Amino acid sequence: MVEEVDHESVYDGLLGGDDSQWAFGTDFEDPLAGVDTTLPDGVEGRALALYCIMLADDALVMSQRLSEWCSNAPDLEEDIALANIALDLLGQSRLLLARAAAADPSLVPALPEGSPIPAEDALAYFRSDREFRNVRLVEGPNGDFGQTIARLLLFSTWRLALFEKLAASRDKVLSAVAVKGVKEMTYHRDYAGRWFLTLARGTDESRRRVVGGLTEIWPLRAELFATHEVESLVAESTVGVDPATVADEVDVLLEQVFSLSGVERPDVAPLAGVRGETGRDGLHTEAHSRLLAELQVVARAHPMGQW
Amino acid sequence: MGSPVSVLDRARGLAASVTDPEMPMLTLEDLGVLRDVEVDGARVVVTITPTYSGCPAMATMRDDLVHRLHDHGFDDVAVKVSLDPAWSSDWITERGRQALADHGLSAPGPAPSLEGPVALTLIPRRRSLACPRCGSSEVELTSEFGPTACKALYRCTSCLEPFEHVKEI
Numbered sequence: 001m002v003e004e005v006d007h008e009s010v011y012d013g014l015l016g017g018d019d020s021q022w023a024f025g026t027d028f029e030d031p032l033a034g035v036d037t038t039l040p041d042g043v044e045g046r047a048l049a050l051y052c053i054m055l056a057d058d059a060l061v062m063s064q065r066l067s068e069w070c071s072n073a074p075d076l077e078e079d080i081a082l083a084n085i086a087l088d089l090l091g092q093s094r095l096l097l098a099r100a101a102a103a104d105p106s107l108v109p110a111l112p113e114g115s116p117i118p119a120e121d122a123l124a125y126f127r128s129d130r131e132f133r134n135v136r137l138v139e140g141p142n143g144d145f146g147q148t149i150a151r152l153l154l155f156s157t158w159r160l161a162l163f164e165k166l167a168a169s170r171d172k173v174l175s176a177v178a179v180k181g182v183k184e185m186t187y188h189r190d191y192a193g194r195w196f197l198t199l200a201r202g203t204d205e206s207r208r209r210v211v212g213g214l215t216e217i218w219p220l221r222a223e224l225f226a227t228h229e230v231e232s233l234v235a236e237s238t239v240g241v242d243p244a245t246v247a248d249e250v251d252v253l254l255e256q257v258f259s260l261s262g263v264e265r266p267d268v269a270p271l272a273g274v275r276g277e278t279g280r281d282g283l284h285t286e287a288h289s290r291l292l293a294e295l296q297v298v299a300r301a302h303p304m305g306q307w
Numbered sequence: 308m309g310s311p312v313s314v315l316d317r318a319r320g321l322a323a324s325v326t327d328p329e330m331p332m333l334t335l336e337d338l339g340v341l342r343d344v345e346v347d348g349a350r351v352v353v354t355i356t357p358t359y360s361g362c363p364a365m366a367t368m369r370d371d372l373v374h375r376l377h378d379h380g381f382d383d384v385a386v387k388v389s390l391d392p393a394w395s396s397d398w399i400t401e402r403g404r405q406a407l408a409d410h411g412l413s414a415p416g417p418a419p420s421l422e423g424p425v426a427l428t429l430i431p432r433r434r435s436l437a438c439p440r441c442g443s444s445e446v447e448l449t450s451e452f453g454p455t456a457c458k459a460l461y462r463c464t465s466c467l468e469p470f471e472h473v474k475e476i
Binding site: 029030031032033034035077078080081083084085087088089090091092094095160164172173175176177179180181182183184186187189190191193194197249253256257260 | 352354357359360361362363365366369385386387388389390391392393394419421424425427428429430431449450451452453454456460474476
């Protein structure tokens with residue numbers, strides 16, 4: 001089909017008009033194609049959508065931070081491991097954003113008429129920082145490998161505990177995402193726990209770094225267990241989980257790692273919100289805006305883009 | 308095309324022959340991601356499930372399924388996603404396990420139970436594996452994460468060759 005080649009386009013020249021050459025892009029696909037997204041009884045679409053956005057944003061921002069390690073990790077295996085964890089979280093985020101868009105389409109940012117960008121991408125790339133609902137734990141810079149491991153340990157222990165409960169959600173999509181996520185995050189938590197133990201019981205320098213990293217991120221721990229109004233609503237209607245209900249379990253698991261590692265739980269005050277607002281309300285630190293700038297710049301420059 | 312049953316069998320056979328883009332020694336059927344094939348009038352509806360949430364091969368699988376069926380006269384093809392039940396490495400068929408071994412990959416053992424709370428394992432779990440090249444059981448884990456979401460990295464301490472193990476999930 002050589003006659004169909006557009007000689008103005010490098011890519012079309014490479015493809016020779018054969019769109020089965022998927023290596024150059026597969027077009028968009030709906031990650032929930034054919035999945036029943038009917039709302040469960042007694043749940044407001046908006047509350048469910050906002051809750052999905054919260055869980056999605058935690059994963060998306062953490063994924064973006066972890067992917068910054070790509071080509072920068074201490075060795076190739078850690079490079080690959082962190083990229084794999086980032087990919088699992090990106091996948092969870094995509095499904096959750098798609099579920100949010102189906103539950104309340106009015107939350108999806110408007111794009112120019114005829115834009116091929118799907119709803120989950122519009123949510124990821126075209127919201128401003130104030131519209132992101134992630135906890136502030138995930139948005140700060142990575143720090144060194146020790147700090148990254150400390151944050152991943154706290155994050156994956158917390159998120160795995162939430163998802164184990166979320167598996168019982170009355171929303172079939174959320175439940176399916178949670179069941180799958182539990183399997184994936186079991187590997188994430190083990191990875192972080194083993195590295196924490198290795199670094200804490202390694203050299204003086206590795207211990208100093210992982211303990212320092214833990215102390216650095218600890219002020220953001222309390223926010224993980226603070227219940228936002230949206231989380232109360234979805235927990236009441238048994239489609240979501242009140243994060244306060246997993247606090248004890250997370251503490252017990254962390255204590256196991258800390259005691260084996262010979263590390264004391266840090267004694268530092270929680271980072272305060274601003275006028276009572278924190279990450280779940282859309283209140284973020286400066287680092288978040290810089291992260292979004294990098295995450296979103298290409299998509300925002302091409303709102304009619306096809307990938 | 309004959310009777311409806313044979314049309315369905317043909318469509319099923321074609322869908323089952325499409326291979327995984329990242330592990331092309333496995334068909335989608337042998338990998339256990341092909342969940343269903345239905346024929347509704349002139350339309351073929353294929354249902355697949357992702358191995359991992361972020362599996363980047365899903366779009367390629369969809370395109371490959373559509374192309375294979377188009378090439379054999381099925382013009383109207385839809386590919387649906389199924390998220391429940393979640394994919395398990397236990398769904399890899401015996402033929403699939405043999406194909407993995409034939410290509411130097413180690414097949415997964417039984418997937419962990421989903422009952423009760425997930426245990427934290429700070430000591431790497433021991434898998435009883437054999438090197439797919441020399442058969443030695445003297446192997447060591449290099450990393451629980453590999454070149455694709457579904458694999459771990461191992462090294463054989465007898466023949467010193469590295470190999471990939473498809474993870475239990």
